[in-house]
Amino acid sequence: MQLVLEKRAERSGAVALVSPLIAIGLTVVTMVILFAILGKNPLLALHAYFIAPLTDGYSLQEIAVKATPLVMIAIGLSLCYLANAWNIGAEGQFLIGAVAGSWIAVKTQGTDAGAWVLPAMLVLAAAAGALYALIPAICKVKFGASEILTSLMLVYVADLFLDYLVRGPWRDPNGFNFPTTAEFDPVATVPLLIEGGRLHLGSIIALLVVAAAAILLGRTIKGFEIRVVGAAPRAARFGGFNANQLIILTFAVSGALAGLAGIIEVAGPVGHLQPGISPGYGFTAIIVAFLGRLNPLGILIAGLFLALTFIGGEQAQIAMKIPLDVTKVFQGILLFYVLACDSLILYRFKLSFPNRQVARGTH
């Protein structure tokens, strides 16, 4: 008796829906083992991670706030990944967007500039993120450089550039030498949705992005192009679709969305530009994109789930002294299982019983 992977005649829609859930289940089992090894009560730890954040209004709002950048970035990344373009550098595009948008905020600080400031910041941030993402895309198309490496390396360039600005030219003179800009003016701040709460306009923008992506992929010829180029490159060329153009386009769109997420984070929950504005949103969004099956609605759900792990991780650290890094371990294991479970969409397990009735040969 042996266990074999057998190719399915047609991709299984049911498994495509269930596979992320299987992956989450396997991750939870692995985490239970990990908690046990760490000497923590696994049930209490799981409660702190997944249940406690859902029980009070403040945490629920915080989940939505954390999910906002994750979802926006992941939507952009999903377009890249569907088109077989591997943008790993959303974190850098996020930071550059934050820097570019902050430039307007810093320059208009203390002037009585009007309501145009925030829209201008959003537009500039998106444009900067797109341009920054175009560097690896153009290197890929013109010189064949691996976009995986170049986009990843540019993350650190952006990170250090931001660091330089807030320690140097943009540092708040009244900031006690902390590496940060001054608090943004009200016209340069993303408005809150609930007075005194945490939820802000960015969450609405994220929902609009999800809806737009769903329409793009499901109903338009451009969305079809993106899907064909990724699924069958030679057929796409036969269809008259240019893969290089799509690499440029998807990188630009995902860079713009990451940049937009960056400025919304800075002008929203954070309120000023400083190092460490992102707990790794650009990287976690890769997991969100795959956990959400590169599907807009799936990404919305996956973004909320990953945001839960950020909040839960903080709770677990406070309540049980579980290191915050365990959250990253959790996210890494989750991506591993998601990719593994995806093979079940095209393949299925089968027990095979090789025929042993035939007499053995005498040779």
Add this chain to the structure above:
Amino acid sequence: MQAHQRMLDSTPDGLNSSEPPLLRTIGLTKRYGDFLANDDIDIDIRPGEIHALLGENGAGKSTLVKAIYGLIQPSAGEICWQGRPVVLSGPSEARSLGIGMVFQHFSLFDNLTVAENVALGLDGKESFKEMSARLEQVSKLYGLPLDPKREVWQLSVGQRQRIEIVRALMQDPKFLILDEPTAVLTPQEADQLFIVLERLKAEGRAVLYISHKLEEVKRLCDTATILRGGRKIETCNPRRETAASLARMMVGGDIKEVKAASGRKTTVPRLVVNDLSLVPAEAHGVRLEHISFELKGGEILGIAGVAGNGQDELFAALSGERLSKDPGTVVIEGIAAGHLSITQRRKLGAAFVPEERLGHGTAPRMKLSENALLTGHAASGMVHHGFIDTAATLKTVDRATEAFDVRKAKRDPEAASLSGGNLQKFIVGREILRNPAVLVVSQPTWGVDAGAAAVIRQALLDLATAGAAVLVTSQDLDELAEIADRIAVMFHGKLSAPLATREASREKLGLLMGGSSLEPKEAVHAVGP
């Protein structure tokens, strides 16, 4: 060559039934899930016979020989070798018994030499030098000349097949299986192969010859076993059958005869190629050299030739998957199109059907409606202001299904779930329903069952009758003879002048396919080394 001597002592004609067969399968069955690929097959192979295995695609020929060669395990039944039941756990066990096989798709490394490729397929008990010497000796003995030091990519398809055959013969097999060996050969090369096979037969070896070319089987084979739908239909002497009776057994009924409407009128030139030369995009690709032809409405031009002589490159240049710097090299409907993209060429009224159905003609894991959109988005009203008209794409699927009898499990399945013949009918239907002015088709019936092939050929004829210009590239000379008005031959990236089909004998075409010129005087200048 002691083995040869020993084999010669056995009955040469193989008709002595008192002797046990060399190989016998009893009730051989192979099940894949609910599907019976082989159902209770009994077959006897005797020493010194050339035994044909006949059947359509999907009849179970490949499954049967894979079981005999140890590549797959039968679900039930047994295989007896020289009277004793055996279980073959793999091809190496089959080879050690004396079973050799030459596959239709070669397993050769392009960048290695002939000798290195042969060495990789042997067990490596002898030194490379001894092996090379034996390689030359065996290839001379059987009249299959090979230079052991040449790299494979420099060789023609026929020469590559020789490597596979010599590699099999170097293991001194008692029984050799050949899977559709003449599919890639010129008629002359096929004749040379038959001489080799006759010689193997005379040496007392058995040959199992898989084919669907009936004339060939009648000429060469002593016995024929016909499979259909996984079952054995009959074992007979093919020389006592007619091609028609063999075909009936293969198909299980009469095939509809393809009929050309008489008095087809040719109109204006709709596709003109002027002095098209193109450097290959890929390493080891073929350079197109000074290709010119003119194709009028109402006409079917066939392009014959052994695979790998530039047909793929020509298709890419005509479709616009590769662009030419000079717009005038390809003229569609009177408009210079050499620099235009495939989408723009489609808008001019051209349609294309590539050789590869999955991955080129269709995206395998996408639905048929999406695959209708793949080529229909340019000019078929399926897209309005950037939005897809799903109803229109589904309508195309339904129309193709009805007009071309596409069999599928549901209304809109994934392309990969269709059988080869049904998918090809869908692809051809998808293009023909656009009413193209020019249709460029590559290998229209490759790997397609006889019923579907007849439907497709008829559709091409009807399209020409309706006034379109049709260009058909095919390795199947019978197919071209059946539908084409003129036939040109492609060799080393050059295209011969077209011959009228009634003047294009197999001999003439074979000479052109092998690179000879028809005029002996010119041959001195025209033929390269």
